[in-house]
Amino acid sequence: MSNSHNGYKRVSGDAVEYEVFARKARVDPLHLVGSVVAPDADLAMAYARATYDEERWCEMAIVRKEDVIRLWSPGES
Amino acid sequence: MPTSAEFDQMIKSGELIESPGEMTPEYLRELKHTLIVSGDTELISAPAYYLAAKRAPSINAFMTGIAIIQDELAHAHIAYHILEELGEDQEKLIFSRDPKSFRYPYAFDVPLESWTELVVANGFYDQAGFCLLGDIHDKCSYGPWKRGLNKVMLEENFHLRNGRTWMKRISAAGGSAKDELQQAVDWMFPLSVEWFGLPDSMKMHSTQLDYRLKGLTNDQLRQWWLSTVVPYCEQIGVKVPAHKETRDGKDVWELDYPFPCEFDAEHKRWDFKKPITWDDVLARWRARGPRNAEMVAMFQEEFHNFRKTHKRES
Numbered sequence: 001m002s003n004s005h006n007g008y009k010r011v012s013g014d015a016v017e018y019e020v021f022a023r024k025a026r027v028d029p030l031h032l033v034g035s036v037v038a039p040d041a042d043l044a045m046a047y048a049r050a051t052y053d054e055e056r057w058c059e060m061a062i063v064r065k066e067d068v069i070r071l072w073s074p075g076e077s
Numbered sequence: 078m079p080t081s082a083e084f085d086q087m088i089k090s091g092e093l094i095e096s097p098g099e100m101t102p103e104y105l106r107e108l109k110h111t112l113i114v115s116g117d118t119e120l121i122s123a124p125a126y127y128l129a130a131k132r133a134p135s136i137n138a139f140m141t142g143i144a145i146i147q148d149e150l151a152h153a154h155i156a157y158h159i160l161e162e163l164g165e166d167q168e169k170l171i172f173s174r175d176p177k178s179f180r181y182p183y184a185f186d187v188p189l190e191s192w193t194e195l196v197v198a199n200g201f202y203d204q205a206g207f208c209l210l211g212d213i214h215d216k217c218s219y220g221p222w223k224r225g226l227n228k229v230m231l232e233e234n235f236h237l238r239n240g241r242t243w244m245k246r247i248s249a250a251g252g253s254a255k256d257e258l259q260q261a262v263d264w265m266f267p268l269s270v271e272w273f274g275l276p277d278s279m280k281m282h283s284t285q286l287d288y289r290l291k292g293l294t295n296d297q298l299r300q301w302w303l304s305t306v307v308p309y310c311e312q313i314g315v316k317v318p319a320h321k322e323t324r325d326g327k328d329v330w331e332l333d334y335p336f337p338c339e340f341d342a343e344h345k346r347w348d349f350k351k352p353i354t355w356d357d358v359l360a361r362w363r364a365r366g367p368r369n370a371e372m373v374a375m376f377q378e379e380f381h382n383f384r385k386t387h388k389r390e391s
Binding site for chain 1: 093095096098099147151154155158161167168172220224225227228231232380383384387
């Protein structure tokens with residue numbers, strides 16, 4: 001279940017959301033391809049690799065969603 | 078929260094909705110409902126395909142089957158995670174719901190029992206998924222889902238190609254292999270036609286269309302499916318009970334049997350001599366089919382075993 005602090009409950013314990021970024025070719029910019037919920041970064045990497053395998057990405061990175069500092073978002077200009 | 082008029086204006090302008098704060102409660106309810114159907118459908122295809130993939134004729138074929146199942150689980154994850162962001166409890170949705178309350182198409186409740194039936198499912202059911210999700214990918218007003226479907230569309234295309242390639246190969250083999258293929262098509266084709274739901278003549282108004290959660294009506298989606306499946310089957314020498322007609326200069330796909338009609342799930346047989354009403358169909362769907370409980374138990378049982386053995390303090 002989600003709460004206001006980006007935390008999730010899983011049967012295995014508390015988990016947080018990680019945003020998954022990737023790019024296919026070197027000329028492409030890194031872009032958001034999805035997200036995973038995991039108890040730690042190691043598992044989050046495993047989930048990201050297994051879940052977002054639709055392309056042969058040349059780069060993939062994850063970041064804890066709560067570490068993203070948003071200046072503004074859609075609907076709050 | 079926007080006023081109802083502001084929200085309607087946003088939907089009409091073609092703008093994407095990005096967060097719950099930009100929705101009306103009615104839109105949120107309809108979006109959740111649509112996502113549950115999508116997540117449940119992707120999720121249940123995993124056990125349905127797995128039980129048939131075990132009959133794969135080679136290690137390579139089995140690995141393709143397993144890769145498809147892995148894709149389907151990732152697609153389910155996308156839908157359920159969006160639901161989670163909208164305030165639903167993902168674990169409850171997947172692991173604590175009554176099997177009969179899952180909202181996937183009835184077709185998956187009829188056991189796929191051979192590799193041949195699995196590849197016809199890839200050719201027919203994944204084509205149905207491709208039409209439904211392709212339409213949503215194209216038209217959906219909810220940004221996170223529209224973007225999440227990029228991956229889904231790429232992969233459904235691969236499932237479809239697996240289905241078509243194998244159907245062609247089995248048909249070309251002839252003999253008993255081709256007979257088995259024709260038998261699978263005979264029961265699976267009408268089930269896929271039913272997949273798209275009530276005809277437009279009986280369903281005049283769709284909130285999903287108003288909210289741009291989809292762009293095409295049930296009949297338009299059914300026609301799209303028929304326009305891809307019927308010519309392909311004819312091309313590879315498989316008989317299907319539908320044909321093309323030209324009306325007002327436009328191609329229309331007509332079924333050669335009364336729609337809807339009686340289906341015997343136990344023996345996987347349609348009785349084209351027994352037309353039924355849509356109320357009868359809805360009653361069959363609600364009662365669910367032969368494999369519903371078994372498939373849901375496949376992913377629910379282990380979760381509860383795990384919870385018993387790893388009691389968490391909270």
